[in-house]
Amino acid sequence: MKFSLRLHEKVKEIWEKTHQHPFVIGLGKGDLPVESFIRYMKQDYVFLIDYSKLFALGSVKARELDTMAVFAKLLHETLHGEMELHRGYATKFGITRQQLEETKPYPINLAYTRYMLNVAQNGTLEELISALLPCMWSYWEISKMLANKYPTASEHPLYGDWIKTYSSNEFGSLAIWLIELLNHLTEGKPERELAILEEHFLTTSRFEYMFWDMVYEGEDWPV
Numbered sequence: 400m401k402f403s404l405r406l407h408e409k410v411k412e413i414w415e416k417t418h419q420h421p422f423v424i425g426l427g428k429g430d431l432p433v434e435s436f437i438r439y440m441k442q443d444y445v446f447l448i449d450y451s452k453l454f455a456l457g458s459v460k461a462r463e464l465d466t467m468a469v470f471a472k473l474l475h476e477t478l479h480g481e482m483e484l485h486r487g488y489a490t491k492f493g494i495t496r497q498q499l500e501e502t503k504p505y506p507i508n509l510a511y512t513r514y515m516l517n518v519a520q521n522g523t524l525e526e527l528i529s530a531l532l533p534c535m536w537s538y539w540e541i542s543k544m545l546a547n548k549y550p551t552a553s554e555h556p557l558y559g560d561w562i563k564t565y566s567s568n569e570f571g572s573l574a575i576w577l578i579e580l581l582n583h584l585t586e587g588k589p590e591r592e593l594a595i596l597e598e599h600f601l602t603t604s605r606f607e608y609m610f611w612d613m614v615y616e617g618e619d620w621p622v
């Protein structure tokens with residue numbers, strides 16, 4: 400069995416729970432409160448700054464030139480493609496680029512990126528990919544699910560661009576490339592190594608759920 404199928408099986412329930420989260424459903428139905436979306440966009444912007452560095456580290460750890468080049472493309476795509484979506488939304492809401500960058504990450508956001516950066520710095524290339532993959536794969540699944548379930552969602556004046564960006568074939572092909580690379584790299588690996596990779600994948604799938612939940616209502620800290 401391909402390793403990615405095993406991973407998918409492992410996180411089926413948590414991904415299903417994510418698909419039913421009111422933030423996600425709100426994006427599809429178009430009735431997500433705008434304050435939640437602004438909170439998400441700001442938190443996600445600083446998340447993406449750290450997440451981009453995972454691709455840079457992927458390039459460092461790559462053992463083949465072609466692999467190195469795709470990680471470099473992913474880094475470029477995140478900084479100039481995906482983050483441009485966020486900058487566009489920020490302009491709509493009157494939030495400056497500086498304000499976006501100065502967003503203080505909530506503790507869950509910090510814990511999520513620190514976990515991945517720690518794995519990326521101290522682990523193998525296979526560990527790095529297993530930790531960062533739920534982020535890309537789950538967004539692709541969510542946006543496809545939403546585009547299917549709510550056929551007019553991609554025309555929504557506010558959330559339509561979000562759905563279109565993440566359900567695009569371009570984003571899909573990047574996720575597929577990573578899935579196939581991981582399948583290739585894990586062929587013939589012993590169970591003890593696969594179990595570690597599975598654990599990273601499960602942990603960051605849980606963080607994905609927590610991220611949606613964190614931005615839905617926000618967190619109120621006394622200081």
Ligand SMILES: Cc1ncc(C[n+]2csc(CCO)c2C)c(N)n1
Pocket residue numbers: 443446447450473476477478481533534535538539570573607610
């Ligand atoms: C919390 C959080 N999780 C996943 C993504 C999605 N995402 C992040 S990087 C990337 C690929 C290339 O830019 C994708 C699809 C996000 N934005 N925020």
